[in-house]
Amino acid sequence: MTLDQTQFRPASAHPARGAVTDTMDPAGPQVWEDMTVEVALSVMTAARxxxxxxxxEDGLRTGLVTRAGLTAVRDGSGYxxxxxxRDIADVIGPSHHR
Incomplete structure (x- = not known):
């Protein structure tokens, strides 16, 4: 999958989904649970x-994922x-605002 095929969506693109950026602490890029680990790492790199x-799928924040967490999954034997x-919920940290 290439970056132009990702589901990266700024909150402003879906106003009906709620103001996700208002609940982020700290503010940062958002991705959807259906994104692959590899694409999420690419988005993270591009966003620096x-x-x-x-x-x-409703645009509600469910957690926070870090580069270290994604890298550990990618480097794991079952990757x-x-x-x-959504398959690695144990790696996704809790959201401060659910």
Whole structure:
């Protein structure tokens, strides 16, 4: 999957989903749970950040994922390029605002 095929969506693109950026602490890029680990790492690199807010299909923040957490998953023995963020809930840190 290339970056132009990702589901990276700024909050302003979906005003009906709620103001996700208003609940982020600290503010940063957001991604959806259906994004693959590899694409999330690419988004993180492009955004020059060490974390991403993870949102559900309704645009509600469900957690926070870090570069270290994603890298650990990617480097694990059971990793495949089909693993999505929703598949690694144990790596996604809790959201401060659910």
């Amino acid at each position: 950040t060490g974390h991403l807010a993870v949102c559900d 495949t390029d089909r693993i999505r963020l």
